[in-house]
Amino acid sequence: MDIEVKNLHPLEVRLLRHVSSGEDITADRLVSELDYKIGQCNQAFSWLTAKGCISEKTRDRYTLYELTETGHAQVKDGLPVERIFSYLQKNGPASLPDIAAALCLPQSDVGSAFGLLTSGKAACMNEEKKASLISDSLPAEIQIQRSLMQRSQDAPLRESDLTAEEKIAVSKLAKKRGAASSTFRLVEKEDVTYVLTAAGEEVKKALLEANITGEEFGLLTPQMIQSGSWKNGTFRPYGLNAPVSRLIPGRTNAYADYLQWVKDKLVSLGFEEFDGPLVVNEFWNGDALFMPQFHSARDIHDVYYIKDPVHCKEIEEPWLSRVAATHENGGDTGSRGWGYTFDHEFTRRQIMRSQGTVLSATQLPHAKVPGKYFGIARCFRYDQVDATHGADFYQTEGIVVGKDVNLRNLLGLLKMFAEEVAGAEEVKYVPGYFPFTEPSIEVHIKHPVLGWFELGGSGIFRPEVTKSLGLDVPVLAWGLGIDRMALMHLGLNDLRELFTPDIESVRMRRGN
């Protein structure tokens, strides 16, 4: 038996210490000797039985008759039949309605009570249709009932203690669980007797040895501290593995925590955070990035247009003229341009930001040299929403501006992101394509859990982008697809889960 006696509940301790081997242990005994409540007895029995300290010896099922409220009143006032009998004794024959009125009894009760008197040969209906007595004494059965009622005033009657006659008599006055109008309530009870087991014996010995009395302090109260009464006893040790109740703490969102971690990481690497509005125009979202206005990613089926206002009021100069010239013939960027006529109305068209790169574009005219910038930007795409596409989602990206930055620096930056942000084991670079960078590089990483996957895209901004926006130094541009890592971090596999409105699932979510 492997019981930590310190962990026993006081109810268990006191019981064990109180009883000896061979003695019967019953609830009655605990109530009278240890002042337990019935509920406490049952708790102690069930815990100790589960621990094997006591075992059931006998189980005695029996039936009790106890007086109801009505019964108690009838002991004093008499049963209806007794009252009618004494009324007739005193007043002579009377009609049943008169009796009912005089005794304030319902007609039906009077009828059935009179029935009892006639069948017991104590009364009859005379020629005037009046009830009249024909005996001096009540029928025998009524007398038995009266004596049972008297006897049960102190303690309920045990069915097993009754004679056959008494059983019949009482059953006529009793109903199961006791309807309010009946005299007796019939109760089925069970007395269980337990005895101490050998294991219980040992636990008791251990309790005595450890000097655990069950009178140890439970809750420490301010009064105990103030009075110093705690000094006169010991504290009951609590069960360490007891079930705990649930707390609902105030908490940050696990996905927000991850994004915050990425932000802090980038700040620690020398990047300054930028941000911008959700509604942007085609100029900054695409034109300034040298994406031709006819580029397929700028289709109505790729971006969300704003219903009103359809166009922004103006595009800031000199950027508009410079970018338009660059698209048409290269302007002064050293490019031959796209060779089409720039649409000045389309460029003012307003859309929901479709790529975080718009933040880089708007930063370029104000960028510090050297400078490093990043943003985690909510973007919107015209996509069917499913496990891998959200109506809106975050993109993480940024730029590095410097007189002498070059491809190898870009690779160095990507390697740093791969190792610092993604925990990559191996890094591979492959040529990529973005309309606004040349060269363009994709970085693939070998992740300890996810295996090889594309971490992000990057490149050196085309001079068509930087020079039109007044910057004559190279700019490294990069974007990281951190959603996939966020999902893994959170143990999820559906992008829609990142923005779930379900409170319970957000409450329980935790990062790795």
Place this chain on the structure above:
Amino acid sequence: MPKIEVPEKLFFSLAGRNYTDDEMNDIFPVAKAELDGHEEGTIKIELNDTNRPDLWSVAGVARALKTYESGKIPHYDFFSSATKTQDNGGREHFNEESCLGVRDFSISFAAEGCTVTEELLLNLIQSQEKLCQNFGRKRKTVAIGIFRSDLIKYPLHYIGADPDKTSFVPLGMTEELTLREICQKHPKGREYGHIVSDKPRYPYLFDDKGDTLSFAPVINSAYIGAVEVGDRNLIVDISGPGIDDILLAASILACDMADMGFRILPIKVHLAKDTKYGREITVPYYFQEQTSCPASFVEKELGLRLTEEECIAALRRMGVEASVKDGIITVRCPEYRNDFLHAVDIVEDIMIGHGLMKFEPVLPADYTKGYLSKAEEYSRKVKTLMVGLGFQEMMYNYLGSRKEYVENMHISDEKVVYIANPMSENYEVVRPSILPSLLESESVSGHAVYPHRIFELGKVCFKDDDDNSGTVTRNHLGFLAADNQIGFNEASSYINTLMYFLRKEYTLQPVENDERFIPGRAARVMCDNVEIGVYGEVHPQVLESWGCSMPAVMAEFDLDLMH
């Protein structure tokens, strides 16, 4: 991004060798391609460079790989140029002035000497489709027709025709329709007719017998335009509004067909107007300009000094002929490409040709200071307080339905920003407030143990005439608490605590005519006479609209007004 499916055998034979999947994964990046699948003899390839239409075909990818591995530039001897005109063998093609303003140019070349197999036909159609769809902007700028040249009598004639008086039997049909009827009745007419249907005349190509080749860019004729397996002699016509795009498309197709075994026969095209290449062009025509780039620029961009020979060898692997003189690298763009817009495009080809993995990563040397944005710093401060008050942080989508953001909130949509082209009504409105997002949580979280205390720090967007965009994006805090006993007093306690720790002296003013709140149980939070937020007991009509049955209080603050 174009995706193509190519037969393994044809691909390997054009590439000059067999590849395992691993080998393809390794080599494909030189063509900015990705292996997208390989099963039952079919290889799926995704092409990432939208400015390299020459790669969107089996022959194009195979050529890029073969050139890269061998370092040998393929030569095509059928091109004319400004300085050299190929013999057109009497084949001519006239564009008449009536086509001007309709679809200005139609050019063509012929090909023969190779039997069209089913496989070859499918690949030809795939190349044609990719060029028209992606490069040709759904036939708007490039449309291609392929015809059976044995049935044609030269010269070809291209005109702007009367849409109601010109008719022929279009491919896929048996009856003769006018050009206008084709736009209305033929599936291709309904798909592409809009490109020309607003013009007074429609583009029309026919031969010297008067037999129809096509109603470019919509549909070929059912007779001359129905190329079949077994045909050996073909004519390819390319039409469009700009000369460069269609010349490039012609060159790409001619090179692809030459690679597949055709002999390319030039056709002399008489254009309806003058171009920078003249008015008569023998097609295929090499029109690309030389591009140059200082060697020093290559070094500056790549961060690595390469010798002149290394640069030339790298470019050769990319199929680009180059020479160096006085430190200037001059390249001759391959016939099938036209993507050298700037010196940086040369630099990238050198980078790929040299091998990207040969460049050692180096961190940038510049020192820069990192900062969080002011808004982020402030929002973190608020977040700490909200968490301390026992609230759970939530994150929501910013697009939703009109029902959620307007109707359920019992507000007017006067300031709401709508999407003009929503994919579904579920994502039709940009959220003007965080409150509906919080109520959505309430509506789906009846099973979550109460009390509910939730908040979000996020962006909202609404109309604002003062801004250049007519809209404004703001950083907001929204929070909501729901329980069986909660009311204005609890909300006031939250507000009071928050304002104390944010060092905001505030006063409260009654809210009027705001159906989101129970009248008399809501307040505007004023700070220096500016309303920075609002809070109160959620009106039961709002709770009812959302299907919520637990009383709630909610609040929203404009953080950009507070820091």
